[in-house]
Amino acid sequence: MAAVSNAVRVAMGDSADVALAAAGDRLAFERLYRMHANRVFSICARMSGSRVKGEELTQDVFVRTWEKLPQFRGESAFSTWLHRLAVNVVLNARKTEGKLASRTEQSDVEDDRRDEMARAPLHIERMDLAAAISKLPEGARKIFVLHDVEGYKHEEIAEMMGITSGGSKAQLHRARLLLREALER
Amino acid sequence: MKNEMKLTGVIVAVVMAAAPALARAQDERSFTQLDTTVRLDRGGAVDLSLISGKINVVGWDQPNVRISASIESGLLRFSGNSSRVTLSVDDSDEGGRRRHHGNVGEARYDVSVPRGARLILEAVSGDVTARGSQGEIEASSVSGDVEVSDGARSVSVESVSGEAHAAQVNGNLRAETVSGDLRAENVSGNVQASTVSGDIRLVGIQSRDVRTETVSGSVSYAGTIEPSGRYGFESHSGTIRLNIPRNAGANFSVETFSGSIDTDFPVTLLPGQKRREGHMDFTIGDGRARVTAQTFSGEIIISNGSTTRREDE
Amino acid sequence: MTNSNMTCEEFDAALPDYLEGTLDESLRAAVQKHLSECVRCASLARDLEKIRKDAAALPDMAPSRDLWQGIEARIAAPVIPLAARPERQRRFAPAWMGVAAAALIVSTAGITYVLTARSLDRSSPRVAVVPAATQTRGDSDSSTAEPSAPQTAAEVGKGNSRQAPAVSRVVKAEPTGRDAIDARFAAQDQEHSEYVYGKEIEKLQQIMATRKTQLDSSTVAIIERNLQIIDAAIAQSKAALARDPRSRLLSGQLTHALDKKVELLRTVALLPAST
Numbered sequence: 169m170a171a172v173s174n175a176v177r178v179a180m181g182d183s184a185d186v187a188l189a190a191a192g193d194r195l196a197f198e199r200l201y202r203m204h205a206n207r208v209f210s211i212c213a214r215m216s217g218s219r220v221k222g223e224e225l226t227q228d229v230f231v232r233t234w235e236k237l238p239q240f241r242g243e244s245a246f247s248t249w250l251h252r253l254a255v256n257v258v259l260n261a262r263k264t265e266g267k268l269a270s271r272t273e274q275s276d277v278e279d280d281r282r283d284e285m286a287r288a289p290l291h292i293e294r295m296d297l298a299a300a301i302s303k304l305p306e307g308a309r310k311i312f313v314l315h316d317v318e319g320y321k322h323e324e325i326a327e328m329m330g331i332t333s334g335g336s337k338a339q340l341h342r343a344r345l346l347l348r349e350a351l352e353r
Numbered sequence: 354m355k356n357e358m359k360l361t362g363v364i365v366a367v368v369m370a371a372a373p374a375l376a377r378a379q380d381e382r383s384f385t386q387l388d389t390t391v392r393l394d395r396g397g398a399v400d401l402s403l404i405s406g407k408i409n410v411v412g413w414d415q416p417n418v419r420i421s422a423s424i425e426s427g428l429l430r431f432s433g434n435s436s437r438v439t440l441s442v443d444d445s446d447e448g449g450r451r452r453h454h455g456n457v458g459e460a461r462y463d464v465s466v467p468r469g470a471r472l473i474l475e476a477v478s479g480d481v482t483a484r485g486s487q488g489e490i491e492a493s494s495v496s497g498d499v500e501v502s503d504g505a506r507s508v509s510v511e512s513v514s515g516e517a518h519a520a521q522v523n524g525n526l527r528a529e530t531v532s533g534d535l536r537a538e539n540v541s542g543n544v545q546a547s548t549v550s551g552d553i554r555l556v557g558i559q560s561r562d563v564r565t566e567t568v569s570g571s572v573s574y575a576g577t578i579e580p581s582g583r584y585g586f587e588s589h590s591g592t593i594r595l596n597i598p599r600n601a602g603a604n605f606s607v608e609t610f611s612g613s614i615d616t617d618f619p620v621t622l623l624p625g626q627k628r629r630e631g632h633m634d635f636t637i638g639d640g641r642a643r644v645t646a647q648t649f650s651g652e653i654i655i656s657n658g659s660t661t662r663r664e665d666e
Numbered sequence: 667m668t669n670s671n672m673t674c675e676e677f678d679a680a681l682p683d684y685l686e687g688t689l690d691e692s693l694r695a696a697v698q699k700h701l702s703e704c705v706r707c708a709s710l711a712r713d714l715e716k717i718r719k720d721a722a723a724l725p726d727m728a729p730s731r732d733l734w735q736g737i738e739a740r741i742a743a744p745v746i747p748l749a750a751r752p753e754r755q756r757r758f759a760p761a762w763m764g765v766a767a768a769a770l771i772v773s774t775a776g777i778t779y780v781l782t783a784r785s786l787d788r789s790s791p792r793v794a795v796v797p798a799a800t801q802t803r804g805d806s807d808s809s810t811a812e813p814s815a816p817q818t819a820a821e822v823g824k825g826n827s828r829q830a831p832a833v834s835r836v837v838k839a840e841p842t843g844r845d846a847i848d849a850r851f852a853a854q855d856q857e858h859s860e861y862v863y864g865k866e867i868e869k870l871q872q873i874m875a876t877r878k879t880q881l882d883s884s885t886v887a888i889i890e891r892n893l894q895i896i897d898a899a900i901a902q903s904k905a906a907l908a909r910d911p912r913s914r915l916l917s918g919q920l921t922h923a924l925d926k927k928v929e930l931l932r933t934v935a936l937l938p939a940s941t
Binding site for chain 3: 404405475477478495496513514531532547549550566568569587589590608609610611631632647648649650
């Protein structure tokens with residue numbers, strides 16, 4: 169999994185700061201932020217397919233973490249809990265740029281066009297994996313990141329996303345095939 | 354066998370009834386234990402409370418309440434007659450003064466109750482579980498989790514920081530937490546769900562009246578929309594996600610101040626209607642039910658009926 | 667298990683589970699046999715496996731700037747001196763309600779508010795928002811306490827009239843255009859409700875201060891955190907409402923947040939002690 173080498177360092181430093189932050193200590197919370205920001209940002213940016221969006225979401229994640237921290241009971245490692253919370257925040261986040269979106273004829277066309285542009289393959293140079301992931305269609309991208317990058321199992325993904333685990337497997341496979349295609353150009 | 358126990362208000366270290374009870378001191382700690390069976394009339398009440406530990410109630414087909422309880426330190430207080438059984442932790446010492454709860458240890462109650470019994474279950478830091486009672490339930494904890502299933506007529510689950518779960522409720526449900534997450538599954542009566550920051554998940558609801566409120570938690574609803582039902586979802590910054598059956602008939606009034614609204618349903622504006630920032634009014638099917646969703650900054654996402662919405666594109 | 671070789675279509679179908687490691691023995695053997703014989707499929711399997719491994723090895727990304735400022739600004743606690751319409755009672759009155767809690771019931775349950783902001787017909791002259799100190803509901807002869815708190819009903823009845831805040835105002839309509847009237851009344855309603863709510867919250871906060879010592883510290887932390895969340899919501903709604911005083915959405919949001927605050931404070935007041 170990504171950032172395995174950080175895991176040990178992180179695990180040791182966390183519990184004191186978690187307790188302090190849960191009791192209201194903002195400096196301790198800032199330390200937790202610094203310790204986990206990149207990890208959270210990676211999840212957010214990769215799942216959303218955009219660095220800008222990822223930064224917004226990262227802030228949302230930490231605000232939510234602050235809110236829910238007193239409830240963390242240490243049943244899992246703090247980082248596990250935090251990552252799960254990050255995934256939930258991303259899955260619940262705004263899907264469209266505009267304020268209102270509905271499937272009227274017009275907006276369908278706009279949506280498609282926007283998606284297409286986002287997915288336009290780079291003909292000029294071979295894409296690397298990270299770039300290719302960001303070009304995946306939304307559902308496939310989220311599942312790919314959750315499964316192959318972040319290591320969640322299909323059952324967990326299914327529960328988090330409100331789909332079946334068969335659906336998760338199918339989307340994952342589709343994502344990998346699309347990535348293979350993109351990487352071969 | 355008729356069992357007419359009338360022990361009331363007695364502080365019990367040893368209890369007797371149809372089955373022997375034991376009070377034992379074990380090594381350095383003194384446990385107090387209770388093992389007893391009391392016959393309970395149909396619809397009688399079972400009132401269990403403790404400070405920390407676990408309350409575990411299971412419904413069975415016998416007309417008796419069977420209790421198997423123990424506490425690490427402190428005493429259990431028990432009373433029982435054919436219409437009400439009460440078990441709590443004794444929190445006064447010999448002088449009658451209120452005991453410091455720090456001196457009262459973990460307790461564990463395993464209780465079987467007749468179907469239809471009315472349950473009143475309270476814990477402070479303990480967890481509460483009830484299954485199969487098929488009667489009214491009032492279950493609460495402060496920091497423990499509350500999980501009930503198979504209740505009837507009226508069920509209420511509450512916690513402050515623990516989670517509250519209710520499943521298979523054949524009646525009305527009221528669920529309330531502050532920061533714990535709420536989950537309700539397969540409820541057939543009215544649903545009232547409220548948190549401050551806990552997330553609310555409602556699944557398999559078949560109700561004519563659903564009301565959810567949260568401040569920063571997220572809300573997700575997957576259930577039927579009954580004709581002339583009313584469904585109100587409210588949050589400040591949490592996301593509201595509604596999964597509406599495709600063939601539902603409802604009028605939607607959806608509003609947000611700074612969030613966004615994203616719906617699968619086509620919104621055809623009637624002549625004279627304008628599309629307002631942050632506001633959508635639309636009707637699907639026969640428009641008989643009424644669905645309202647309001648947030649300050651939370652997203653509102655309305656999808657139509659298939660759980661494969663995300664299996665998109 | 668048939669003796670015939672697996673086709674490429676069959677391989678494609680089995681591939682996801684193969685990569686997952688969840689194929690049964692015989693299928694897995696068939697897949698491996700096919701892989702040893704088919705260049706197209708072998709290449710496909712290898713590529714997908716590589717993608718999986720490379721994905722798992724992706725390093726952490728770093729944001730382009732320090733995001734802490736933005737986070738800190740959002741978690742800072744605003745100060746809000748407001749209360750909410752104390753209309754809803756806890757249905758659940760635990761047996762260990764102490765004196766403080768009974769007093770609480772008296773002071774808050776005895777006051778029912780009828781906020782007329784939205785229900786009034788705006789064309790008629792304005793009347794006050796009046797606290798109904800001994801509002802009776804239904805046929806109960808004790809005051810507002812709902813049947814679920816029988817123990818305190820008597821106390822409520824006794825203490826009621828003493829506790830009701832003596833606030834009432836009669837405002838006469840001065841027609842200078844309907845919009846102007848609406849706006850002015852909206853603002854006055856707001857002020858008025860804030861005044862009474864403020865009193866309620868003050869009382870409840872006093873009770874909460876005494877209760878803190880009886881609750882365990884993590885519960886107290888959670889409650890304080892959630893009060894902050896509610897206060898932030900109140901602040902945001904108020905700020906937005908100040909710019910658009912007639913927005914029903916916003917005044918509804920504010921009312922709900924205020925209600926939540928009172929509800930939470932009441933919940934705290936009625937919690938069983940853990941120490």
